[in-house]
Amino acid sequence: MFKFFLITSFLGGLANLVQAPWNIFFLIFLIFPILYIIIDAEIRDLEYRKRFISIFILLGGFLYFYFLFGFSWIIYAFEFKPELYSFKYITLFGLPLLMLFFTLPSFIIPTFFWDTKFSKMLSLAACISIGEFLRGNIFTGFSWNNFSHSLAINDNLMQIFSVTGQYLATFILLLAAQFVLFILKKKEYLKASLLFIILPVIFFYGSFRIEENHFFDNKNISVIQPNVLQIDKINNSNAYENIKDLIDLSNNHEADLIIWPESSVPLLLQYNSEAIQFITDNLLSNGEILIGNITYQDNNFRNSALLIDQDNKIKEIYHKIHLVPFGEYMPFKNVLSKLPFLKIITGDIGFENGKEIKSINTKLGTARIVICYEIIFPEEINPNREDFDFIINITNDAWFGNSSGPYQHLNSSRFRAIEQGIPVFRSANTGISAIIDPYGRVIELIELGSKGSIVSPLVKKTTTTYYSKVGDFLFFSVLILTLLILVFLKKKKNYG
DSSP states (O other): OOOHHHHHHHHHHHHHGGGGTTTTGGGGHHHHHHHHHOOOOOHHOOOOOHHHHHHHHHHHHHHHHHHHSSSSSGGGGGOGGGGGGGGGGHHHHHHHHHHHHHGGGHHHHHHOOOOOOHHHHHHHHHHHHHHHHHHHSSOOOOOOOOOOOOOOOOHHHTHHHHHHHHHHHHHHHHHHHOOOOOOGSGGGGGHHHHHHHHHHHHHHHHHOOOOOOEEEEEEEEEEOOOOOOOHHHHHHHOOOHHHHHHHHHTTTTSSSSEETTTTOSSSGGGGOHHHHHHHHHSSSSOSEEEEEEEEEEEEEEEEEEEEOTTTOOEEEEEEEEEEBBBTTBOOTTHHHTGGGGGHHHHOOBBBBOOSOOOOOTTTTTTEEEEEEEGGOOOOSTTTTTOOEEEEEEEGGGGGSOOOOOOOHHHHHHHHHHHHHHHHHEEEEESSSSEETTSSEEEEEOOTTTEEEEEEEEEOOOSSSHHHHHEEEHHHHHHHHHHHHHHHHHHHHHHHH
16 A cells, blocks of 8 residues: 555656746646556455555545645745745645545445446546546645646637636546556447547637637737846835836836736825826826735725726726735634744734625726636636636736746636636736736746836637636536436346
8 A cells, every 4th residue: 555655646746847937847647547447456346445545545545646746836925934934834834634535435436336447437537527626626726737728729629618618628627638548458449449539629619719819909919027026126115116116017007097006106196196106107007007016095905906097096996806825814813822932923814805706897998807827716707607809817926936826827828818818918017917818828928036017909809708708607508418427337147
């Protein structure tokens, strides 16, 4: 068992290479057949209790090390808060354990349905995809590095998200990844062929779906990336120096809407009309500007985005709703603050979250604002089925340095564009900023660690996608069908 645990743990760490920025996609078709073979060799003759324990050790080891290496970029943020440095390794090793705990209920599927080869394949794919849904929704959720995100390697393959969303896409991908298990026996060639053609079918669907972009005339949007390092944001006492730099970058292009990144201006603009006047007076474009800024009201700070017009008025405000636990707020603060060893991290953490997911009205159309990692939650992008024209994602990934995090964060924006069929304009402080079309293709991009500005006419959205209409309904429907098939196969095996 220990030898198998080491192998599955190694496979979990290796599996991160299928994600950005490495994108070694073919490893999916190597890793999951090996994982299947190892689990099968260990559990096929065990009774249910021992089977669950073995799955927890083997598949748990796989997922733990997948999470450990996949989320390791998070610890970069601790470099900028010396008082939290002692929690760096607690987070590094504890977060994967928490994610594993959230996925634990999904282990019931292979425990009960590890019977025929076909049911084993189905139960492994269902287990992983259900686990991704659970860790994306339990508590505050952390829907990061789902296996379906590896499809970002190809624009055509990504288009399946317009129908399935990310969880069902994982289920389908993992079925395809296991086709090799059926090619050794002649009588199973049909099953192998059906699984093998899944990926080509997805590819051809994508090639059929993608069309040439159509742009609105005289509707230009500019995205700004100032590339202010986090240590400089913390230590810089001259707010107007940052503002001038942002203005200079904004004046590189004529635009009807200019987008500055999350918390880009170190002043409370809602109470500083002089700063707003300074910004609008020095911008050459006669348009609107969206600024990531901290707001204060009713004794609470909020992480917000302010839409300012040329009359120096704050036209719209969006408050971030999905806050980062332990970063922007402390869960169960009243309880945790009483523990002496946690007082150090509960004292000054406290943003108030926004109360309503709503669009804002700009001169160019209706926009959905998402701040930072709000973009990784597909079900929260448009729960009210509003008619958006584009999505704006502002973020400050400077916390995570030159790690894999910003690349994976960018891909989340690409997937949300495909799911909703609308363009995404992404402004990141240090990168990666991008203008993304409704098919998830990057039109313009500013590399990580660079300073610059990009501009594009507003891309027209596609016809309404299936996913934007029904969300994860298809995922749950396929899961129910899969469970019925598994029950049928189990009864067939037991009663002949």
